[in-house]
Amino acid sequence: MCELLPAAALLVAIYALYALITETFFRRSVCVSGAAMTGRTVIITGGNTGIGKTTAKELARRGSRVILACRSQERAEAAIRDIERETGSTQVVYLQLDLGSLQSVRSFANTFLKTEPRLDLLINNAGESRTPLLRPHLLGVLPISFTHWCSPRGSGLVADGRTKDGFGVEFGVNHLGHFLLTCLLLERLKEGAGGRVITLSSVAHRWGRVDFDELLATKDLGSGRYSWQFFQAYCNSKLCNVLFTRELARRLRGTTVSCYSVHPGIVRTELSRHVSLWQKVFIEPVSRLFFLDPEEGAQTTLHCALQEGLEPLSGQYFTCCLPQELGAHARDDAVARKLWEVSERLSGLS
Numbered sequence: 277m278c279e280l281l282p283a284a285a286l287l288v289a290i291y292a293l294y295a296l297i298t299e300t301f302f303r304r305s306v307c308v309s310g311a312a313m314t315g316r317t318v319i320i321t322g323g324n325t326g327i328g329k330t331t332a333k334e335l336a337r338r339g340s341r342v343i344l345a346c347r348s349q350e351r352a353e354a355a356i357r358d359i360e361r362e363t364g365s366t367q368v369v370y371l372q373l374d375l376g377s378l379q380s381v382r383s384f385a386n387t388f389l390k391t392e393p394r395l396d397l398l399i400n401n402a403g404e405s406r407t408p409l410l411r412p413h414l415l416g417v418l419p420i421s422f423t424h425w426c427s428p429r430g431s432g433l434v435a436d437g438r439t440k441d442g443f444g445v446e447f448g449v450n451h452l453g454h455f456l457l458t459c460l461l462l463e464r465l466k467e468g469a470g471g472r473v474i475t476l477s478s479v480a481h482r483w484g485r486v487d488f489d490e491l492l493a494t495k496d497l498g499s500g501r502y503s504w505q506f507f508q509a510y511c512n513s514k515l516c517n518v519l520f521t522r523e524l525a526r527r528l529r530g531t532t533v534s535c536y537s538v539h540p541g542i543v544r545t546e547l548s549r550h551v552s553l554w555q556k557v558f559i560e561p562v563s564r565l566f567f568l569d570p571e572e573g574a575q576t577t578l579h580c581a582l583q584e585g586l587e588p589l590s591g592q593y594f595t596c597c598l599p600q601e602l603g604a605h606a607r608d609d610a611v612a613r614k615l616w617e618v619s620e621r622l623s624g625l626s
Contacts, residue, residue, distance in 0.1 A: 314339030322402025375453030376439035385460035444496030450513035477517035484515025525591025534590035
C-alpha cells in the first residue's frame, strides 16, 4: 500500500499542474447570449476556416445574413456548403477579398455597398504571419519548435512575406487591410442601429511595439531573416489591432456603433497544414491536450457580437468573454492617434 503512495502523489501533482495550466493560459469560456440575429448582415474576414468559420456558423444559425470575405472562392464555397448543411441557412454568401491588396479591399467594399443594403456587424477575423505556426491566432504566446523558431528564411519554413502593395504581411494584412476595410464600411454601419466592429488581436500584443520611423522607411514593423523576428512583427501587428480599436472607439463617440478587440485564446486551427511530420509527432498531442478548438476559440468573438449592453465598453480588449486591463503601451492614446493618421496615408485615405 505504501508503495502506491508516491505514484498516487505524482498523479495528483500532474493533475493539479494540468488544471493550473488549463485555468490560466488555456482557460475556456462560453458566450451565454441568446440574442437572435434575424435580418442582420455580418461580414467575417477569413470566415472559411477555423475561428471565422465557427463564428459564421453560429451567426447563420441565429438568422444572420453572413458574408464570407475570403481570398479562396473554392474554400469559401466548401465552407458555405458545410454551414448550410449544419444550420439550414441559405443566407451565407462569398465575396472575394484579399487583405494583402488595398485594391482588393476597395473592390470588396465597393461591391458590398452596391449589393447589400445594410451592415450590422464587421468581424475583422483574418490574420497572417510569416511564421506558419502563428497562422492565424494559433498561439498568441510562443512558437513551439525551437528549430522552426531559429530557421532562416531560406529554410522553406517561412515565406518572403510582402503584400501586393509592398507592406510586411503582418502589418499589411493584420492591420492595414482591416483598417481600410473598416473605414470604407463605417458609414454603412452608422446607418443602422447598434452596429459593431470586432477585431481579433492576441495576447501577443503585450510584446508589441510600433516604430513609426521603421514603418515609414520599410513599410514593415519587423525585419530580419529568422522566425523570432517574424514573431516580433506579429506581436507588433496585434498591438496595432488593439490601438486601432481604441482610436476607432474615440472617433465613434456619439454614434450607435461600438467596437472591441479580442484575444480568442490559444487555439488549434489547422495546425497540421503548417508543420512537418516530425513536428506533428510532438505538437499534436500537446495541442489536443491543452489548446482550444475553434468552437471554444470563437466564444469571445461571439460574446462581443451578441451580448447586449456592451456599448459602454466600446474600445476595450476582451478575452474569455470578459474585458481585460491593458498595459500602458496599449493604452497610449497619442500612439493610437498617430497610428490612425499614418494608416490613413499608407492606405490612400488621406
